Amino acid sequence: MHLTLEDNSEIDCTVIGEFDVNQKDYIALLTEDESVFLYQYKNKNDEGIELINIESEEEFNMVSDRFNELFNEE
Numbered sequence: 001m002h003l004t005l006e007d008n009s010e011i012d013c014t015v016i017g018e019f020d021v022n023q024k025d026y027i028a029l030l031t032e033d034e035s036v037f038l039y040q041y042k043n044k045n046d047e048g049i050e051l052i053n054i055e056s057e058e059e060f061n062m063v064s065d066r067f068n069e070l071f072n073e074e
Contacts, residue, residue, distance in 0.1 A: 003029065003037070003051075013037065021066050027051070028067055038063050 001013045013029035020026065029037045040052040054060045
């Protein structure tokens with residue numbers, strides 16, 4: 001998956017998981033340098049998905065905690 005950042009640079013990412021928090025859908029993307037990006041997303045039917053930035057610190061903390069619960073278990 002190609003991701004275009006705010007500065008119009010592009011990076012390649014791999015989807016490592018999809019999950020929900022408070023009835024919203026989120027996606028975790030892994031970059032080539034092993035950074036993880038978390039986004040809310042919405043399906044756009046045949047057009048793929050729309051990534052939505054997580055704006056509030058409170059929401060980011062909830063999403064990050066859920067991601068860690070699901071994907072960092074040993």
